[in-house]
Amino acid sequence: MDRVDMHDLIVDDRVRGIFRVNRRVFTDPEILEEERREVFDRSWLYAGHESEIGDPGDYVTRRVGGRPLILVRDDAGAPHAFLNTCPHRGNTVCRERAGSTRLLRCFYHAWAFDLTGRLAGVPDDDAYTPAFDRDALGLKPVPRLESYRGMMFVSYDPEIESLVGYLGNARDYLDLMLDFGGDEVEIVPGSQAYSMKANWKLLVENSMDGYHALPTHQRYFSQYLADIGMDASNWAGPNRIQGIGLALGSGHAVIENRARALPITGTAKEELDQIRARLVERVGAEHAHRIADYSRNLFIFPNLILISSWHTIRTFYPLAPDYMEIDAWANLPRGESRELRQRRFENFISFLGPAGFGTPDDVYALEGCQRGFAAWREVSWSDISRGMGRARPSSQDELQMRAFWRRWHALMQGLRGPTDCSDCPEQREAAE
């Protein structure tokens, strides 16, 4: 196989306004291996939310960045993230998706660990030599674990900067995402676990792609919204208000549009109005306007998406160049009424998830791209140049995707330190 020259995978000509990605990045196993080392293992990865492990002993298990993890809360209330493999001989220690326990016990040889990971029990341990080091045989924690407002991130890079430093300019947008209900948010029980037979980077693009919304999701706008009696013209028609796209630095990005009325009515609508009034009291009219009157798709590099229209958190990870696993949750304010929860929930599944009126068409589109990439040697480049060089690119442009690709490209070439993810200086100022 011809060797990959990472430098040649992207053409980024800011002067002429050309931005192309070589389709080999979607098909090549060698590139995926490099991504695991240079991108995923050098980033902060979203692992879960502290509300999922509310009480001491509560745990969830999941794969994050390719590793099996246990997220568990100890008796002092501190969250931990352990690699879910027995330090003795390797068996998966926790086999349930979620639960509550006093001891984490591996059934294979019955070694047991307390909630801080310490080795608490070894059957017949008098057979071991004096060199047997119990202290070194606890559950192995991930190298780094930090939370931001309940969102737990892990990193496999012990040297990585702090989470807050990593978030940079994206932090303000994350706050806007989490403040909408005037209360701290929690993960609603249940999740959507699905997959796509497509490269993971296609979902990065798709999750903040304003341009595809109208053609791909035509049926949602022209049929579903009409069928439930909504006026779709301010979503999709001539009254649609142009939004903006921003590169936030370090590969993070956001698209922002004026928020449209949610398909939420009745007493739930009154409750929404009260939440809005409380928000104004708490943070002032101007900031409440910033929080509540815009919809945003926020991308935290490399694989986390928050979408405000449906209050979802989505993360994904490649198992192969042409296959990714996707996990999505709903994050909603604590203390809402059942009625409002129910309405938000219906709104969520009307578009999102493997059976919604939106997501399946995205799955189908991305899988179609992946099938097309089998011709990457003949049709070698994807064009990501929409709106390149504009001082204020719109959400229909592709700056937000170029931001991702520029950071990705820098890491894949082994470049350390900050990456300039904008097309031009005006865009950098807009993001600060």
Add this chain to the structure above:
Amino acid sequence: MATTAGLFTVGEIEEFLIYEAALLDEWRLEEWLALMTPEVHRDTLFLIADDRRTLASRVRQLLSGITWAENPRSRTRRLITNVRLLAAEGGEVRATANFAVWRFQHEHADVYVGRYVHVLVRGPSGLLFRERRAVLDLETLRPHGKLSFIL
């Protein structure tokens, strides 16, 4: 095992479910929709919770040609077995059945396995759904990725 409950028999419920499966496999979705009472509720936890209005919209979308995920349409084949009557009360019957729905698209084959839990009533010209629930046994929708047809 009881083969009758109230005024209903396992045989007629089974025959009805097999007929329903044929309508879905043949994409006769408007005829299928006519098997729902006006207040029907269909529900798959955290994937679908349609009421009559959203169900009608779903059918309309599937037949429109702009539901890209089903254009061209998947082939499906439903196997329905283990029909049981759980309870009959006030002219309605709660019935359960196992299903395996094979779906073929772009040379991938996926199988959706689970159990139906339905509430059926007798309409003027045959059985109708009052509640239609498909409970998947799958732990995740992997590698299926999507559920873009009616289960």
